[in-house]
Amino acid sequence: GAGVSQSPSNKVTEKGKDVELRCDPISGHTALYWYRQSLGQGLEFLIYFQGNSAPDKSGLPSDRFSAERTGGSVSTLTIQRTQQEDSAVYLCASSFDGMNTEAFFGQGTRLTVV
Amino acid sequence: TQLLEQSPQFLSIQEGENLTVYCNSSSVFSSLQWYRQEPGEGPVLLVTVVTGGEVKKLKRLTFQFGDARKDSSLHITAAQPGDTGLYLCAGYNQAGTALIFGKGTTLSVSS
Numbered sequence: 001g002a003g004v005s006q007s008p009s010n011k012v013t014e015k016g017k018d019v020e021l022r023c024d025p026i027s028g029h030t031a032l033y034w035y036r037q038s039l040g041q042g043l044e045f046l047i048y049f050q051g052n053s054a055p056d057k058s059g060l061p062s063d064r065f066s067a068e069r070t071g072g073s074v075s076t077l078t079i080q081r082t083q084q085e086d087s088a089v090y091l092c093a094s095s096f097d098g099m100n101t102e103a104f105f106g107q108g109t110r111l112t113v114v
Numbered sequence: 115t116q117l118l119e120q121s122p123q124f125l126s127i128q129e130g131e132n133l134t135v136y137c138n139s140s141s142v143f144s145s146l147q148w149y150r151q152e153p154g155e156g157p158v159l160l161v162t163v164v165t166g167g168e169v170k171k172l173k174r175l176t177f178q179f180g181d182a183r184k185d186s187s188l189h190i191t192a193a194q195p196g197d198t199g200l201y202l203c204a205g206y207n208q209a210g211t212a213l214i215f216g217k218g219t220t221l222s223v224s225s
Contacts, residue, residue, distance in 0.1 A: 004156070033212070033213065035215075041217055041218070042120075042202060042215045042216055042217035042218045043157070043202070043204075043215040044215075045212045045213070045214065045215075048211045048212055050211075055211055056209065056211035056212055058212070059212065091156050091157075093156070093213075098210065098211070099210060100144060100145055100206050100210060102147070102159045102162065103147075103159070103213055104159075105156025105157050105158070106156050107154065107155055107156050108154075108155075108156055
């Protein structure tokens with residue numbers, strides 16, 4: 001596709017369950033970012049990928065959060081043993097090379113933990 | 115830690131009014147970006163300012179980068195309901211590995 005694609009668009013899960021969020025970046029973009037956005041708030045950085053490696057994981061809030069990227073393309077953000085405070089919109093972005101270039105965002109996955 | 119502080123947090127105005135949104139930091143940024151986000155969508159880049167003192171215009175929107183590259187402002191002239199949204203400033207951290215965002219300014223323009 002032409003833009004960043006995220007799936008699912010909405011996810012409701014029970015507390016304690018694991019969830020996987022998927023991001024398909026723009027083809028050819030080597031840099032990929034995950035962000036978390038709470039209601040009406042700014043974006044909280046989670047993790048940065050350059051290719052398949054993650055040189056900056058400093059924003060992951062706990063060891064329940066992990067992410068991987070395969071083939072320099074699709075990325076998956078996994079949240080284990082979800083808690084209610086994990087409820088938020090999870091946004092993925094990609095950029096051509098990550099070197100201070102424009103980031104293109106997907107529409108996000110709205111996660112609700114009940 | 116590099117932080118970006120935006121003000122005001124909320125702004126509700128009438129169509130035709132002018133407004134300014136501010137983005138401030140104690141850190142120097144090589145560039146700052148302004149994004150606009152509408153409900154249910156991801157942020158979309160409006161502009162990138164790179165040079166200290168730079169002024170960029172995008173129709174009724176004027177963006178300025180401070181001389182010291184620590185702050186930026188967004189001025190909207192004759193606001194329209196279509197300008198309603200969340201305005202975010204952002205800058206890359208020193209390592210260039212993370213795009214840091216301010217908390218945003220929620221703008222509501224009523225007709």
